[in-house]
Amino acid sequence: MSGAVDFCGLALEHPVINASGTFDAIAAQRVFGDALLADFPFSAFVSKTITLEPRAGNPPPRIYEVAGGMINSIGLPNRGLAGYLEHDLPSLAALPVPLIVNVMGSVADEVVQLVEAVDARAEIAAIELNVSCPNVKTGLDIGADPDELARLLAAVRPRTRKPLIVKLTPNTADVARVAVAAEASGADAVSLINTLRAFAAHSTRPGAPWLGGGTGGQSGPAVRHVALAQIAAVARRVTIPIVGMGGIQNGRHAREALDAGACIVAVGTESFRDPLAGQRIARELAAPRV
Numbered sequence: 001m002s003g004a005v006d007f008c009g010l011a012l013e014h015p016v017i018n019a020s021g022t023f024d025a026i027a028a029q030r031v032f033g034d035a036l037l038a039d040f041p042f043s044a045f046v047s048k049t050i051t052l053e054p055r056a057g058n059p060p061p062r063i064y065e066v067a068g069g070m071i072n073s074i075g076l077p078n079r080g081l082a083g084y085l086e087h088d089l090p091s092l093a094a095l096p097v098p099l100i101v102n103v104m105g106s107v108a109d110e111v112v113q114l115v116e117a118v119d120a121r122a123e124i125a126a127i128e129l130n131v132s133c134p135n136v137k138t139g140l141d142i143g144a145d146p147d148e149l150a151r152l153l154a155a156v157r158p159r160t161r162k163p164l165i166v167k168l169t170p171n172t173a174d175v176a177r178v179a180v181a182a183e184a185s186g187a188d189a190v191s192l193i194n195t196l197r198a199f200a201a202h203s204t205r206p207g208a209p210w211l212g213g214g215t216g217g218q219s220g221p222a223v224r225h226v227a228l229a230q231i232a233a234v235a236r237r238v239t240i241p242i243v244g245m246g247g248i249q250n251g252r253h254a255r256e257a258l259d260a261g262a263c264i265v266a267v268g269t270e271s272f273r274d275p276l277a278g279q280r281i282a283r284e285l286a287a288p289r290v
């Protein structure tokens with residue numbers, strides 16, 4: 001397939017990767033068998049977010065379907081760093097594409113430990129830093145505040161020479177200012193958008209949340225035009241590559257994200273409808289423009 005792209009020194013076969021947390025490559029391999037590896041839907045694989053300690057995630061319900069997508073309140077369940085390295089990494093390292101590991105911590109020390117551990121593993125090609133979470137010490141949302149993010153990156157950047165992608169949150173007044181701070185603090189790339197904070201009302205208990213975790217994050221086609229606006233705003237202000245995502249369902253949507261300034265795109269919610277969406281979108285993208 002044409003459309004090979006260099007992303008932070010990684011040679012990708014095409015510009016379509018998965019969005020963190022939306023494609024379980026280990027489960028998919030159980031369903032599709034070795035055929036999945038022979039024709040893997042994405043040109044790089046991004047792990048779901050891992051944290052230093054294991055997390056159980058939020059109580060159910062965790063998903064609420066909305067017109068044009070979903071609101072999720074999964075709560076980042078994961079085995080924690082040690083569990084990930086022992087149980088998940090061997091399978092994920094066997095995938096036929098570069099592996100990007102997404103990490104998150106609520107204080108710099110945690111993120112430093114995660115990044116150092118990931119940096120030590122040759123199987124991992126790059127690191128994505130999910131900053132959509134509050135700093136438990138200051139209470140400020142790390143990814144919503146340029147100074148918070150700069151302080152975090154000052155601690156984290158020197159700990160790895162692997163490409164460092166900062167995954168920005170859309171839940172901020174000026175995402176481009178945060179992106180500028182990421183670039184100035186040594187990020188090799190930024191990715192956006194993460195989910196938009198959203199609330200699903202309970203059907204019988206007035207004012208109560210439907211989702212077990214309270215609020216959630218909205219994704220899917222309904223957020224695509226918000227994503228395009230944010231990608232374009234960030235592209236005007238930074239020179240580092242952008243991973244564009246948010247509601248991408250087909251080649252035209254991917255093309256629009258690239259035209260807005262993304263270097264590559266990621267597919268998230270669409271993979272729930274069509275687990276092989278990544279390869280379909282890459283094919284559509286490679287076809288001549290009409």
Ligand SMILES: Cc1cc2nc3c(=O)[nH]c(=O)nc-3n(C[C@H](O)[C@H](O)[C@H](O)COP(=O)(O)O)c2cc1C
Nearest residue numbers: 019020021049072130193194219220246247268269
């Ligand atoms: C069910 C679900 C789980 C997600 N889990 C993560 C996650 O673990 N880490 C992360 O950085 N983003 C996570 N995201 C956000 C996606 O990676 C992506 O940024 C967002 O969904 C927008 O893309 P989309 O509209 O194509 O889904 C999750 C999204 C969904 C729908």
